[in-house]
Amino acid sequence: MSDDVLDGYRSSIDNIDAALVHILAERFKVTQAVGRYKAQAGLPPADPGREERQIARLRKLAADARLDPEFSEKFLRFIIDEVIRHHEQLRDEA
Numbered sequence: 198m199s200d201d202v203l204d205g206y207r208s209s210i211d212n213i214d215a216a217l218v219h220i221l222a223e224r225f226k227v228t229q230a231v232g233r234y235k236a237q238a239g240l241p242p243a244d245p246g247r248e249e250r251q252i253a254r255l256r257k258l259a260a261d262a263r264l265d266p267e268f269s270e271k272f273l274r275f276i277i278d279e280v281i282r283h284h285e286q287l288r289d290e291a
Contacts, residue, residue, distance in 0.1 A: 242284030
């Protein structure tokens with residue numbers, strides 16, 4: 198049984214999910230470049246001060262957008278942890 202209203206919502210969700218994947222791919226391209234730069238410059242893979250500033254900034258953006266700040270922090274922390282893992286690999290390869 199087809200539900201046109203539900204199908205419309207799901208189509209929008211699918212489009213948003215696709216956009217999120219493409220945005221994350223672009224973000225990781227940039228963070229890979231940052232990781233290569235850090236490895237070449239002898240900089241540490243992690244920058245705890247920047248991470249905390251980014252989390253605070255994202256929490257505020259989330260609150261302003263009426264998105265749960267806790268969720269947004271968990272999401273960003275997951276991304277940051279993955280970026281640091283990539284930076285550590287790049288450092289170890291250098």
